[in-house]
Amino acid sequence: MKTLYLDAFSGISGDMFIGALLDLGVDFDQFRAELAKLNVDGYQLHVERLSKSSIYGTRFDVQLTHEKDHGFIESHHDPHHEHHHQDAVRHLSDIAALIAASTLSEKIKQQSLAVFTEIAKAEAAVHHMPLEAVHFHEVGALDSIVDIVGCFVALDLLKVDEVRASELTDGSGFIHVAHGEMPVPVPAVMQMRIGTNIPIKQRTDIQTELITPTGMGLVKALVRQFGPIPEAQILLKSGYGFGKRDTGAFNALRVLLFDEKKSMQTVSSDQDSVLLIEANLDDEDGESLGFAMDLLLEAGAFDVFFTPIFMKKNRPAIKLSVLCAPAERDRFASMLMKHTRTIGVRYQRMQRVIMKRHFKTVETRFGPIRVKVASHGDLVKQMAEYDDCAKAAREYGTSLETVKQEVNRLLNS
Ligand SMILES: O=C([S-])c1cc(C(=O)S)c[n+]([C@@H]2O[C@H](COP(=O)(O)O)[C@@H](O)[C@H]2O)c1
Numbered sequence: 363m364k365t366l367y368l369d370a371f372s373g374i375s376g377d378m379f380i381g382a383l384l385d386l387g388v389d390f391d392q393f394r395a396e397l398a399k400l401n402v403d404g405y406q407l408h409v410e411r412l413s414k415s416s417i418y419g420t421r422f423d424v425q426l427t428h429e430k431d432h433g434f435i436e437s438h439h440d441p442h443h444e445h446h447h448q449d450a451v452r453h454l455s456d457i458a459a460l461i462a463a464s465t466l467s468e469k470i471k472q473q474s475l476a477v478f479t480e481i482a483k484a485e486a487a488v489h490h491m492p493l494e495a496v497h498f499h500e501v502g503a504l505d506s507i508v509d510i511v512g513c514f515v516a517l518d519l520l521k522v523d524e525v526r527a528s529e530l531t532d533g534s535g536f537i538h539v540a541h542g543e544m545p546v547p548v549p550a551v552m553q554m555r556i557g558t559n560i561p562i563k564q565r566t567d568i569q570t571e572l573i574t575p576t577g578m579g580l581v582k583a584l585v586r587q588f589g590p591i592p593e594a595q596i597l598l599k600s601g602y603g604f605g606k607r608d609t610g611a612f613n614a615l616r617v618l619l620f621d622e623k624k625s626m627q628t629v630s631s632d633q634d635s636v637l638l639i640e641a642n643l644d645d646e647d648g649e650s651l652g653f654a655m656d657l658l659l660e661a662g663a664f665d666v667f668f669t670p671i672f673m674k675k676n677r678p679a680i681k682l683s684v685l686c687a688p689a690e691r692d693r694f695a696s697m698l699m700k701h702t703r704t705i706g707v708r709y710q711r712m713q714r715v716i717m718k719r720h721f722k723t724v725e726t727r728f729g730p731i732r733v734k735v736a737s738h739g740d741l742v743k744q745m746a747e748y749d750d751c752a753k754a755a756r757e758y759g760t761s762l763e764t765v766k767q768e769v770n771r772l773l774n775s
């Protein structure tokens with residue numbers, strides 16, 4: 363289960379988000395090829411790796427064939443504003459049609475449209491106009507379409523399961539857009555915050571915008587949990603996506619990619635509790651059971667197992683048992699109901715006595731192999747990690763047992 367953490371100490375925009383994801387290692391050619399499924403032209407992607415404060419990161423930019431006009435969405439209802447030229451405009455319905463007509467995956471289509479709808483609703487509320495009347499300048503809209511769809515494409519390529527974030531930092535003061543001055547956080551961002559618990563901290567020493575409406579729309583669609591950097595998960599990579607504004611400070615979005623592989627976590631307590639969620643299934647086919655087990659394990663269940671049982675009406679059946687963290691009850695209960703035919707689940711919290719554990723790496727003639735070290739009082743057990751041993755056995759064309767024996771020999775020497 364992969365978790366992406368957004369460390370938004372300098373706010374967030376669409377460009378910063380994509381830059382950071384590319385910096386994490388999303389393949390740019392694959393990214394470009396996926397985006398091409400949108401079937402729109404008039405833009406070029408620009409990506410550059412550079413350093414700020416001696417920290418390397420990525421700047422991503424959508425360069426439009428026609429110069430971007432101004433602002434994001436404009437209202438024809440604004441009596442003080444004149445259009446300088448007859449730009450074609452795109453309403454939310456046009457953007458929905460464009461996304462629907464693309465060959466992007468259904469998931470990416472839905473996610474992207476949700477963000478556009480969120481932003482359009484905020485603009486409609488701020489500028490006091492019906493949602494259908496909100497319209498996007500054709501060129502400005504293209505920038506946003508690429509940013510929004512691009513974020514979901516990159517997240518999909520990274521196989522991210524869950525997005526978490528720090529509190530978001532914004533600047534203060536005012537910015538100038540076509541309509542005049544706008545207070546920071548800008549009105550669309552403030553509007554999107556209504557009814558949510560999205561935390562926004564303001565830096566009074568930065569007199570400009572750090573959170574754009576696109577950035578806020580993406581956060582609102584993606585992030586379900588705000589808080590500090592995850593402590594217990596394994597950090598795989600970090601990336602930096604630079605912002606365009608000169609804020610006088612380090613203007614980047616930092617993203618951290620974590621793997622919540624429970625078996626690889628350091629455990630420093632000898633007691634914990636787990637939740638056992640179960641369902642008796644008497645009308646499930648084998649393929650669905652296998653598929654559900656795969657999904658539950660991928661989603662971070664500690665274990666998933668089947669027990670053959672006999673139920674009422676002489677029906678042979680299967681009991682599906684899931685062990686997970688107590689806080690994950692709703693997520694796994696929903697998954698059981700979604701991926702099996704059960705119409706309810708039962709659960710119980712269980713206390714466990716467990717050995718404290720940490721990992722160390724042993725350098726062997728088959729390469730580095732991680733070893734789990736478990737202890738309880740005077741008792742110490744050391745176990746070579748199966749995944750590492752299996753990988754080494756394949757690479758060196760030897761048996762699993764030979765690799766394990768080599769690790770044990772080194773541990774005991
Ligand atoms: O032009 C309009 S109406 C406009 C409205 C708002 C509101 O908050 S309302 C904000 N902006 C600013 O335009 C740029 C573009 O935003 P993206 O999300 O497309 O990057 C940004 O500075 C907004 O704050 C314009």
Ligand code: NI
Binds near residue numbers: 434435488550
């Ligand atoms: Ni606006």
